[in-house]
């Protein structure tokens with residue numbers, strides 16, 4: 001068994017049809033966890049579940065749109081129905097649509113908030129009663145460098161991602177005594193299908209974008225997945241309410257005075 005041992009832990013990973021979610025679901029399974037692979041796209045989620053099965057792991061697909069509370073609640077219920085408990089909820093679903101704030105239609109701002117922040121509130125609200133009843137549970141949220149410092153074109157996305165950090169802090173403070181940990185991972189620029197499709201529209205494409213990063217490259221989804229497994233495990237038992245950048249030093253650049 002790979003260390004740390006998550007044998008028999010029940011885990012949901014949202015948006016695990018692709019990118020960070022997919023790598024995280026596979027990594028949790030590699031450490032012995034029983035995984036609910038969830039995405040809005042059934043074909044992508046099924047491919048992840050298949051990959052876990054082929055590697056000898058345990059996984060089941062549950063389709064859910066994280067912007068709809070009823071679907072998120074059904075997702076939590078499905079995990080408890082399948083595995084009898086829910087130890088870890090990793091809220092990954094989100095996405096950025098870079099555009100200038102002043103010309104972004106309000107409807108787009110609402111969609112960005114729904115996908116990146118309401119989804120995390122929904123997941124936390126639905127999972128918390130189960131975890132409190134168990135007296136134990138970990139909620140991992142996915143923020144961004146844009147939730148730590150300013151990134152042009154990502155104002156509303158940054159506000160939503162900063163909100164995920166605030167939510168984690170509040171949940172940790174309010175429910176820490178009852179066995180709950182809530183931790184936020186703040187990825188930097190990671191090589192995922194979502195990031196590539198945007199970076200390829202820039203001058204020089206993905207390769208030029210990647211080379212400009214402070215560590216000379218984008219990160220891999222697996223690098224987030226490894227941090228996620230550690231943070232969800234008992235090895236991280238006193239890490240609560242924190243935001244952990246996994247970003248090849250982007251937070252240092254964002255925090256630098258201009």
Ligand SMILES: NC(=O)c1ccc[n+]([C@@H]2O[C@H](COP(=O)([O-])OP(=O)(O)OC[C@H]3O[C@@H](n4cnc5c(N)ncnc54)[C@H](O)[C@@H]3O)[C@@H](O)[C@H]2O)c1
Nearest residue numbers: 015017018019020040065066093094095144189190192194
């Ligand atoms: N890739 C990066 O550089 C980067 C950097 C910082 C933060 N993040 C954050 O990490 C998370 C994952 O990013 P990624 O690049 O791996 O994503 P991605 O774009 O590669 O994949 C996103 C997945 O989310 C699914 N999805 C989209 N809408 C959904 C919905 N409403 N409900 C459920 N699933 C939905 C898609 O089907 C897809 O499988 C996001 O929250 C993103 O904001 C990514």
